Amino acid sequence: MTVQQSDRDTDTATGEVDEPDRRDQILEAANECFAQLGIQRTSVQDVARQAAVSRGTVYRYFADRTVLISAAIEWGAQRFYQQVALAMEGKTTLAEQVGAMAETHAAILIDHRTRNRLMSEDAELIRHMIADGDAAVRRATAFLMPYVADARARGEVGAGVDILAASEWLARIVYSFYTVREAQSFDINDPKTVRRYVENFAVNGLR
Template sequence: MTQATAADTREMIISAAFACFRTRGLAKTTIVDIARTADVSRSTFYEYFRDKETIVEACAEAASQRFYRNMATAIDRHGGSTLEGRLVRAAVFVAQARRVVEPEVYFDHEEVNLMLTKNAAALLRECAEFLAPYVAAARVTGEVRNDLDVPTATEWFARMLFSLFTTPSPYFDSHDEEAVADFVRRYAVAGFVENRSKRS
């Protein structure tokens, strides 16, 4: 089997797993279901994935990559040229993403919470690294203070995005785009700019 064919087969199995999770749910889907949907044998499945947990992790990684591609598109199309606009759009995108995926059959609250906890450090780093170029560019243009530490600043904002996805606010409607945008404008970006009260 050539390398290209192997990659294609792996992607085909992942796509089949997504299809099964959507129709049967995460808990009820079996390896046999996935192999049958992918039109491969169980032995072929095991050439690529050790067990159900590893195919779930592969699906999560594929979903994460697609998530960041879509978020980058949303930021580029609707975030404007300022860091504030871009971070607002990122937050709105995350809040909307939860509303979109939650009704899906495959969205298992316990499984999602377990994965977010188990892979928290890696997911947090991935999100912070995604945000870093936007914040670094804003530091160059003077939109944020020049002594801002980009890695810790983006980690802080990534933590805020994670909370928007996992925990509804008791104070504003996270389904309301303007409420989310106002929350970010009022509090999030303020931490990145110079404290004006200290200016002479």
């Protein structure tokens, strides 16, 4: 009997009941473990403990650790865009909206670096970030397209500007902050400074 199958049998014996939000509970716990331990040191048992469920429950939702990690990263990305959408509320121009996105992004990165040095020490996280790069840019592009379309309708960007291309341009700018630790003309460790930098320059090329 494999370890996973044994866990499933034990889980059934404990009488745990699936709940609609159990999957999200596990994914939230996984992201908290990533923050505390880094992906490389996070085990399925760690996630189960953090979520207050058995390891068998985790395996009922996720076939193995690799699937769990990928799902947790995707779940974390969705939470990120929820935060970004809230930060963008009330901003009246595309420059302000993308600036708010960049500020939120920078604050999250700084939190990770301060709490656990993940960006420099977790090789597994770096591998996932590189592998997920194309998907991350696609997600950010899709998220930004309605904002760019509205900005074009308001005349903030050129009437002939392609919405998809413009959204991808902005997405790549924001995503680039993942890959660097220093900047020459602004303080990358100050989210408000990052916001002002993006507000001043990112949208200019779309006019």
